[in-house]
Amino acid sequence: xxxxxxxxxxxxxxxxxxxxxxxxxxxxxxxxxxxxxxxxxxxxxxxxxxxxxxxxxxxxxxxxxxxxxxxxxxx
Numbered sequence: 001x002x003x004x005x006x007x008x009x010x011x012x013x014x015x016x017x018x019x020x021x022x023x024x025x026x027x028x029x030x031x032x033x034x035x036x037x038x039x040x041x042x043x044x045x046x047x048x049x050x051x052x053x054x055x056x057x058x059x060x061x062x063x064x065x066x067x068x069x070x071x072x073x074x075x
Contacts, residue, residue, distance in 0.1 A: 001025070003042060005050070006058035014052070016044040022062055029060050 001022060005014040018025065025042060032040040032054035040052045040060075 002063050004059075004061040004063075005040070005042075005052055006060070007052055008056045008058050010056075014050060016042065016050055018042055019045050025060075025062060029057075032057065 001018050001020070003016050003018050003025060005016075007014065020043065028037070028040060028042060031037040032052075035054070038054055040054055040057060042050050044050065
């Protein structure tokens with residue numbers, strides 16, 4: 001699953017491929033936004049952790065990754 005995280009006062013969003021279930025990611029975001037957790041912590045497919053301060057979250061977008069098209073026929 002692809003997760004995009006917008007961070008306040010940051011020019012770029014964080015994009016990661018996560019092996020977590022959508023419900024797990026939603027629960028982690030909810031906990032961060034309600035104050036139960038001070039950090040939003042997610043793990044990508046390679047085992048690396050991404051931690052974002054909860055008070056700096058702008059948005060979180062969940063979805064399936066889009067396959068990249070290659071070649072001139074992809075226009």
